[in-house]
Amino acid sequence: MNAITVNATLAESFWSGLAASRLRQVLAVLVGTLALAISARIQVPFWPVPMTMQTFVVLMIGAAFGARLAVATLFTYLFEGAIGLPVFATGTGLAYMTGPTAGYLIGFLAAATLVGWFADRGLGRSVATTLLAFVAGEVVIFSLGTGWLAAQFGVEKALSGGLLPFLPGEGVKLALACALLPVLWRLSRR
Template sequence: MSDTAITHPTLAGALWPATRGNRLLRAALLAVLGSALLAISARVQVPFWPVPMTLQTGVVLLLGAALGGRLAVATVLLYLAEGALGLPVFAGGGGPAYLAGPTGGYLAGFLVAAAAVGSLVERGWSRSLASSALAMILGDVLIFACGLAWLSSLIGLDKAIAAGLLPFLAGEALKIALAAALLPAAWKLLARR
């Protein structure tokens, strides 16, 4: 076994193990449920300062953590495909133009973050609060790095930071804290079961 091999199950794997007979159906159902959860999280706006907060980035991080890298990426790809086809799954609607708009980089960052967080969790980064927090922080940084790179190509770096990062820092810190705390707590509950 190589040192990059997956050695820890994901929450989804612990709750619903994949077998030869259910692997494809399990993956499809989890991806559909995950993309629906992402669509709902894009529409939920929580009053927050200085801007209202959606739950989208937190759900992306939790999907990576619960599903693992490959299945989380498949789930986010399904979500993006639904939006590209015009389904109103994004915070502001849907359609191909939405993917090329100011938030397109953040949406692409969802893929990168889901892969990274999922990969880290598959290597045991969900068992403690510290490792969960580090995985979530890294995932969030990747979302915002992709988002800001794209947004800055449209409006310049200074404006991108002012409009696409700074107003969201407090909300992201809260979502990271919640997501990081949920993982080890879920594992403890599962261990008691």
């Protein structure tokens, strides 16, 4: 059995007693894509727009899996959507993926990678480093998402429809992550 390294990811710290295997990684990817699909479909009543937990799950995948496994998970999720599996909030297929949500979908991959990179370096174990990593991930998601919308519909419409209504909900998700991740790290050490 390998000892947990200082920079082990959260997932590695929970499964440290298991033999390293590709099967374990494949299972993690499938659980991650399932969590993403479920999070896209659940809407929590919120103001000014209903809140899904999709961005939260994207960033948690990065924080828990590290960059390499997060990339594999997000690529698999996007592939599932491209071939028509109902993993997105609305729509499927390549036509949907190149529409108005394309920037956000690319942002999911980039943000999970960035947060995973932070996790690989030991960030996300305290409130401060979780906040840093997740805010950076949120900036990536919404920069790419609203940037794509701005190219199609103009900056004003992109900001008023693709960014500003979502900020209150994202704040709630950031608070949840800052409360949850340090607790999960403490549990993983038991």
